[in-house]
Amino acid sequence: MTRYEDAHDHDRADDGGGDAERTFAALPPARGRGFAQTWWGQAWLKALEDTALDGQQVRTGRRLARAGAVGAVSVRPGRITAIVRDPDGTGHRADVLLAELSGAQWDRFIEMAAARAAHVAALLDLEMPPHLVEDSEAAGIDLLPGTGDLEPECDCGAWDHCGHTVALCHQVARLLDQDPFVLLLMRGRGERAVVEALQARDGGAAGAAASARSRPAGIDAAEAYAAGVVLPPPPALPEVPEIPGTPPSLDTDTAMDTDLGSDLDANAQPVPAAVDPAALTFLMSATAAEARRLLADALRPGHGQRPVAEELSPAQDAVRLAAARSTADEPDPLLPARLADGSGRDPRVLATAVAAWRLGGPEALAVLEEEWAVGGEALARARAALESAWDEDERPSLRARANRWTVVGAAHQLRLGRDGRWWPYREEDGRWVPAGVAAHDPATALAQTARPDGSEPQEP
Structure with a gap:
């Protein structure tokens, strides 16, 4: 006072x-x-x-x-x-x-x-x-x-x-x-x-x-x-809840009796055939989890100085939803197939895309699915980073194609993102899959390609 x-x-x-x-x-x-x-x-x-x-x-x-x-x-x-x-x-x-x-x-x-x-x-x-x-x-x-x-x-x-x-x-x-x-x-x-x-x-x-x-x-x-009229001080910032909110129940057999009372049973309407309760429940749970994530991100220092993220395409959003599926209380067993079909991927490809998304969101997904030619200054910086990442006697032999450098004689690969970071990949069952998070140092990224059991698969 x-x-x-x-x-x-x-x-x-x-x-x-x-x-x-x-x-x-x-x-x-x-x-x-x-x-x-x-x-x-x-x-x-x-x-x-x-x-x-x-x-x-x-x-x-x-x-x-x-x-x-x-x-x-x-x-x-x-x-x-x-x-x-x-x-x-x-x-x-x-x-x-x-x-x-x-x-x-x-x-x-x-x-x-x-x-x-x-x-x-x-x-x-x-x-x-x-x-x-x-x-x-x-x-x-x-x-x-x-x-x-x-x-x-x-x-x-x-x-x-x-x-x-x-x-x-x-x-x-x-x-x-x-x-x-x-x-x-x-x-x-x-x-x-x-x-x-x-x-x-x-x-x-x-x-x-x-x-x-x-x-x-x-x-x-x-x-x-x-x-820019000066307004009174804004209210205190909200706190991030420990867990996402719980959506309302869509159990049409019991929801009316349990939540609203038996007097409303006579007015209950059947669920339209076009509405899938299981899918809708999943979407509500995923939306609550995403809202919590966005709130936590907005409250982090420096959030206002970051560029606004681009809107996801339907194919990208399908991967995001599939990645959120494990957090749903009652996941729809048919959901992966439906998301794969809706995004133009088969279930196996979608599973790999989900693994990339969980490692780095849209940026990691782009590295998985996009192959682009590296040239000019970006190529010069990439070569300099690869040259300085290892001592001469430890440097692996790399075969380059577009933005991908594959280790000769081993099923390991480095992929260069458009932001200059390196993403580790390894080959499993004939497919390249993400093996870790991005790093500015290619040696740090490549070290993540070892399998959890320590073995290193050889290139077929």
Whole structure:
């Protein structure tokens, strides 16, 4: 809890939900001009400069703001927020906190402002009259921040004002120039709430001035989307379940009695002949397992920087489903034949494809089924890797064809993937089958071709 979230929390004025938050689209770069033209905007920046301990950070923040590095600015009671980007494009969430006025302070302010029609007129003309600020201070109400009032928070980890929070403050100074109600919203009440309170105290002057001024709340939706509107912090990331979810039972003989009650038996409908309950059960189980895998993968560090995987073809997806079959609670005994037929493979070929998939997914399957010519720079790198992988007296004799190097006199083979990694293969019953996972070093890959019992089949 910060010093701004103390006992005043229970004494805050209710904004009525009318305009408790406003979002301003990113402003263009401020090259060739100052950030604050009005006296109250300049007072805001002075409070920042008097608060920040590191003058270098102030200069850095000023440069970022001047270059247009501050995104859309969200203003709400007690807090302003924006994403500020470093010169390399890295974005940081920057927040600056400002104490809200208590309910009693707001009552005094409204009473004092309503007592002078000039104050009301000036506010509605988007001006902050000096006498209003002076009268407020005399009543114990600080509208403009002072030294130490602007409290920074930034995900860059800085404990004091950093370049990101300084840049945000400079951008807000430009907003304050345009509309002093931004400051009142930070202090706890938006324009609508202030105007309604003034109307209640003095319906004549305030009401007439307010009726002549109307401004739609917020900004255009398309503009907000393009600017990347700052949203409240997202909820906590979900946890990966220990096991995939269990799909509902499709046992049509007992599901109605067990799960829904006998009263529904009269309304039970027969399963359509085109629906295979066993296959559907398998698909639901496989989908649950895949969803769990995708969630775990999405939560790994760096996931957002990885390229989006290409969509699987029907033939590839058939292999994925066949590889998931062993995890199903009640696998369909006819499923392998059906998947083999649907993917254009015979059961034996599908079994080899499943073995490759389990070793490396789509990349391993491509190495199994694709033969491609290696040339140019890729071939030069491959030859250099093979040359340096073994000492001269230990290097096996290899016969090359396309992306496949077969060991002469032994049923072992190396296959080069398009990403430059080597995949080990061995020949069994007249077929080449994957023997291990990929490796950047061909010697490491080839070492996996030995059989589990240690024997090494000879080339027929």
